[in-house]
Amino acid sequence: MDLILISIGLGLLAIVYGIVTSRQVLSASAGNARMQEIAGAIQEGAQAYLNRQYTTIGIVGVVAAVIVGLALGVVPAVGFVIGAVLSGVAGYIGMNISVRSNVRTAAAAEKGLQEGLTIAFRAGAITGMLVAGLALLAIAVFFYVLVGPMQLAPNDRIVIDGLVGLAFGASLISIFARLGGGIFTKAADVGADLVGKVEASIPEDDPRNPATIADNVGDNVGDCAGMAADLFETYVVTVGATMVLTALLFSEQLGDLLLPMMALPLLIGGACIVTSIIGTYFVRLGNGTNVMGAMYKGFIVTAVLAIPLIYFAIQYALGDMNTVLNPGDVVEFHGRDLFYCSLIGLALTGIIIWITEYYTGTNYRPVRSIAKASETGHGTNVIQGLAISLESTALPTIVIIAAIIGAYQLAGLIGLAFGATAMLALAGMVVALDAYGPVTDNAGGIAEMAELDASVREKTDLLDAVGNTTKAVTKGYAIGSAGLAALVLFAAYTADLRLFFPEANVNFSLENPYVIVGLLLGALLPYLFGAMGMTAVGRAAGDVVVDVRDQFANDPGIMAGTSRPDYARTVDLVTKAAIKEMIVPSLLPVLAPIVTYFVILWIAGQDNAFAALGALLLGVIVGGLFVALSMTAGGGAWDNAKKYIEDGNHGGKGSEAHKAAVTGDTVGDPYKDTAGPAVNPMIKITNIVALLLLAALAGGAH
């Protein structure tokens, strides 16, 4: 019980860090009146969008909560509500910090690069720590209440279903937030570029473009709020799944050690909050202008300090690193094996970051090959970009496979779970790096629109240059960890199946054709989901183009610079479009497992229905991993290939190569910011719904 309370304390520490740092950021200068006016418009648009989005999601959430309550009881429904509300809160906080720091970053950049970096990174760090802290607190407090005051056994079915309900709430909200925000941000971005840069030949972020505020709002609601909700979900699901799997697989062997083992993931999470906070203080430029280097310093300090702290956490929880945890069937393993698995998780995080930087950084072959291909036109730019996006799946997959094998050899399935937990424990720092991006992106936009000195924009551009890479890094990290977490959820599915339906004879062998059917259906989901996301962005961006053309036509004063465009009208239009478009694709992963189960049940009986459903879960992991990795890395590479050309290579800005690179960037936008990242919550929702379905069927049967 101590362990849980310590974890709660460390979670609160993250919140305190967030509050203190918020004050520091908010006390910084918010710039001149024009800057504040622009920032105000962005803030208002973002607020309006999130309000509308969460109202819509709220309706779905209430329906889902009632269904969970009816099917599984009060505690899982409460868990669902906690997960859902806090996932929403994480998004809100991310957005709120971001829309206040952007203008302050622009103002600070007037003083110098280090000053700009400080504000922007602190803003990111606030979001990061609050996401990690809220996620940790959500599970730890909920778990504490269940096994403390309510005196339930840690492996009581109510506890397990409660944790699954919590994960479901977080996932359901986050897929809507990721997708809705993703559609908003890219529809606005693509629409603004098409009608501004291409048709009207005015620069990006030009105040005459009616879509420019919508574009900046998008950074906050998509890249910031959507991302924060997504990482909150990833954290809750991974840590929760590790706890559930421990309860399902090891209740008997562990005895009194069950509670400490279930609390251990929380403690590891808490320990890494401490190291993440320390790490944030190491993000400084030193003498040069190597922004990425400063970021890495912070990350490396966090990860390296995590090693001893995780060691002590495990030792403290288990009493002895040589405690035999499982004398059982697959492998015998001890406390120290869990430590090694955690190291695998940390190493996997580092390697994925490195691979992502290779594929999306301007210093390496992939981005440069796309830039070079731009010389021969739009077509070759896109061909090379697609080739890179396909290729970029290879190394992460091989590293993930190595991690799976390593963790499994050390400690079986639970080793995999602890590897994933250690990965996610670093979320505070990783989110900090990511949330920094939209702040600097906005700061640049504000500097442009407020017509600040060109040197300010230069500095914000320098700060923003690493933003594409850090954004891609988080997505690679989230999807990589999702792969592991989903395998843990799949293990929970099979364990639950044996528990609930001991008489069932489910054949998960690849030789069972219903397994093949499930694999194919599962692999189809990310394709269909991606198609819907891409189509939505294209359609909404088209609406933006029509709206802006209309504004230009009705008021020639806009282009002349004498009258102000109606920014709010465009924001409102994108808001409506994004909310309308997010519904159907988000429901796809919720309904697919249920429909699959009942259709196969009808055709081939319950055993085959369970087999097909299980295979669907793995199919969605296998298919989704590749779709998500290729989209996120490919999109980042396209974006940076454009930046590389803008830095004066292959003819620089305005050249034919640059035009081709803009096309590639546009294509990459919905790839990397809409369809790709939303695959992460999608994979997990499918798995969680299957778990809930099992519990509901068992409830009905018993």
Added chain:
Amino acid sequence: MDLILISIGLGLLAIVYGIVTSRQVLSASAGNARMQEIAGAIQEGAQAYLNRQYTTIGIVGVVAAVIVGLALGVVPAVGFVIGAVLSGVAGYIGMNISVRSNVRTAAAAEKGLQEGLTIAFRAGAITGMLVAGLALLAIAVFFYVLVGPMQLAPNDRIVIDGLVGLAFGASLISIFARLGGGIFTKAADVGADLVGKVEASIPEDDPRNPATIADNVGDNVGDCAGMAADLFETYVVTVGATMVLTALLFSEQLGDLLLPMMALPLLIGGACIVTSIIGTYFVRLGNGTNVMGAMYKGFIVTAVLAIPLIYFAIQYALGDMNTVLNPGDVVEFHGRDLFYCSLIGLALTGIIIWITEYYTGTNYRPVRSIAKASETGHGTNVIQGLAISLESTALPTIVIIAAIIGAYQLAGLIGLAFGATAMLALAGMVVALDAYGPVTDNAGGIAEMAELDASVREKTDLLDAVGNTTKAVTKGYAIGSAGLAALVLFAAYTADLRLFFPEANVNFSLENPYVIVGLLLGALLPYLFGAMGMTAVGRAAGDVVVDVRDQFANDPGIMAGTSRPDYARTVDLVTKAAIKEMIVPSLLPVLAPIVTYFVILWIAGQDNAFAALGALLLGVIVGGLFVALSMTAGGGAWDNAKKYIEDGNHGGKGSEAHKAAVTGDTVGDPYKDTAGPAVNPMIKITNIVALLLLAALAGGAH
């Protein structure tokens, strides 16, 4: 034995049809001297390319034959050589017919649309019947020699290994041919477009463009020779796998019926050759200009006539439709169940053709949505094209799943095999429709270069308009059947495993992490393969651009029209590039199963190595199906969106929308003609290599 001889007779009938029809086509007018000169240059280039390609493949083939011979003995090595040589011959014939019919089609189109259609379709039909006939003869004669004169039992290991060797030979050659030809055709096409249409602003097929002959050569060596080798392979592997699976699974139950059951797929193939030949005579325009309708008439006649013939074939082979074939473990099934499974295969073919037409035809939403998205620029065209390419996987997958379930419920795994066999039995007709495309494409090019009357080009354009759809249809058909055939091969793998290693305890359950590792590795292969193919096209197209720019710079007379460009130099350059680039990706699926087996063997022992290898086979099917379907349908849709705009929609030729659509078409080129279709042989090679590896390991162990 009668059955085999009848099949041989029907295979010979296809050859006779080919020879007789060849004479008809060759006796048609070959046009004026200028046309013959151009056709001669194309013919020479195609011949030179194929000679060089087959020389290179020959070296790989000899090495592979020696390895097969050493590992498995003389008969499998002979089978390998037969498969390899005939796959090459199929490609040669396809190319040779095509390069002679193109100019005759152009000459015939001077007289009228029906005349042009007749020549072009007959050319396609020759290739189709020779591909199907050669494939049928290859297996039937080989099988006859083994079980007749050599007096081996039909389920003798030598027979089984011989059939697998035959399939391996066909597959290995066809992946090289598909990929090499695909790289050639798209590098030339993309390069010619970039430097001609985009840079020099001269129309497609303008004789001043030095890459124009290379572009036309590409149609013949890629779309024709490569496709013919590919479909030859698909036929041989599917029919061969059905025979092998019958021998492995049902030897004991069938008794005297084993030989007729193994010969039955050959008889079904033979029966459908008859209906395909009849079908070709129904491809006529009637009163209108509905070329696609004429094609459909031919296909429908072929498929409908196939129903009674397959019925009689099964009845003749088994004596009675109620014969119990398998009283065994999964389902009891009878002769008539195999008939129903064949109907599923025929229906699947029809439905896939229909879905492909929906996704690639200019009359439906997908293509029109891409055309509309072109109005807002290059970026939105590509976004919508990618969305359609992702979406286009859904319906085929669901239909394939339904077919798997249906066939399995009727007759288990062998039902699946017979479904796939019935699908492939229609190959003669399907190849005819496909091979027609490059002939009309070339005819248009020749009409343009020979400066024939514009009305001729109009007619060839009308004939060519359906070419994109028929080409996409074959690819969807090939990959769909590959999905089924690969499942049959996977079943053969597991059956072989039990036979060779009865003491092994291989756990194919999804709960085994090595199964997950295998699935991930398998799904990675098509991504990596696709990346390599796309990169190769981009690189080679870049070389073409450089070469053409150089020719323009050194001889201003070319653009002035006073001197002839050096076509051969460009052909030679693309030839070298294509051959260099095809090697590594083609070896990927050959080496991956072997490396996977030995690495996992080293880490986790033989049982897990077998499990991972089996899962890799399924992973490559699951991953490859989606990659291939999305690439081939997406590419076709992009191409036809451009055609739709050229027909005068959204601003027509020369508009901004048209420029955007040209970009989409360029992107779709390597998607649909290089990377996508080559996934089909890739999937099967991986499976066949695994079968050979098992046999080799068993040989070493015994």
